[in-house]
Amino acid sequence: MKFQRYENAEDFARVATPFLVKYEDKFSLFFGVLQAIKDGKYENPYMATIEEDGELLAIFQMTPPHPLNIIFVDNGRMRDCIDLSIDELIRQSIPINSIISVKEWAYAFAQKWQEKTGQSFSVLMDQGLYRLDKVEESLEMSPGAWRYATKDDALLIEKWYSQFEEDTGLPKTALVEVKNKVKAMLDANEVFLWENEGHIVSMMKKARPTAHGVTVSLVFTPKEERKKGYARTMVAAGSKELLKEFQFCVLYTDMLNPTSNKIYQEIGYQKLIDSVHLGFEK
The missing domain is CATH 3.40.630.30 (Gcn5-related N-acetyltransferase (GNAT))
Incomplete structure (x- = not known):
């Protein structure tokens, strides 16, 4: 697995968009913010993926001070992706104040983040996404x-x-x-x-x-x-x-x-x- 950080929004979009368009409703927040990043509406966005042999496993996006938005493309590889992403975020000294994701994914990430950094977490908003x-x-x-x-x-x-x-x-x-x-x-x-x-x-x-x-x-x-x-x-x-x-x-x-x-x-x-x-x- 490779954790890849992107500085260019167009490059990131080329990798993330094919997945996002398949689930445009469920991941509308991620997709909509990505469109805004491409339009230059956010400064210093954080964009990253985890890939393996050309296969997309996870995508990450953050527009400080907003939360880190996390999507795991392959649920079966979620635990491996969490370990790798947290190690890389710590190594890169990326400050994470909060995260937003599917409930199962968010709790799994937060528990591992707490284990590795000592930072405890709390619920800011328990949400339902409706269509x-x-x-x-x-x-x-x-x-x-x-x-x-x-x-x-x-x-x-x-x-x-x-x-x-x-x-x-x-x-x-x-x-x-x-x-x-x-x-x-x-x-x-x-x-x-x-x-x-x-x-x-x-x-x-x-x-x-x-x-x-x-x-x-x-x-x-x-x-x-x-x-x-x-x-x-x-x-x-x-x-x-x-x-x-x-x-x-x-x-x-x-x-x-x-x-x-x-x-x-x-x-x-x-x-x-x-x-x-x-x-x-x-």
């Missing part, structure tokens, strides 16, 4: 209508972005960076809003488009507007619009939040895999 091909037609919708967000909505979206991070336990993004992120979202026409009687009550955004699919993310309703069905309605309407352009939508849910999992299934989303985001002590 939607068609919105349930009989779904009852909340009053109001959706629209794309405009620059006039920037201040509200910035506020909700920070509240979303707080609610989900994500690391807090500096205000200046939030402003930059929101500007980029609005410039790309990525944010959907649900409005009722002149009041904006919920939002979502599209992210990481691939050849046939797109991710729904940043689903947020402020506390005073919750339990009125707005989030479900927003995601249903926004997803239906996205399905005019894409074959399918995917989204990640917090498995510890039964409400969100229930509403997405009511829309028509079906679980693909269990995923987990694990953090290592610093």
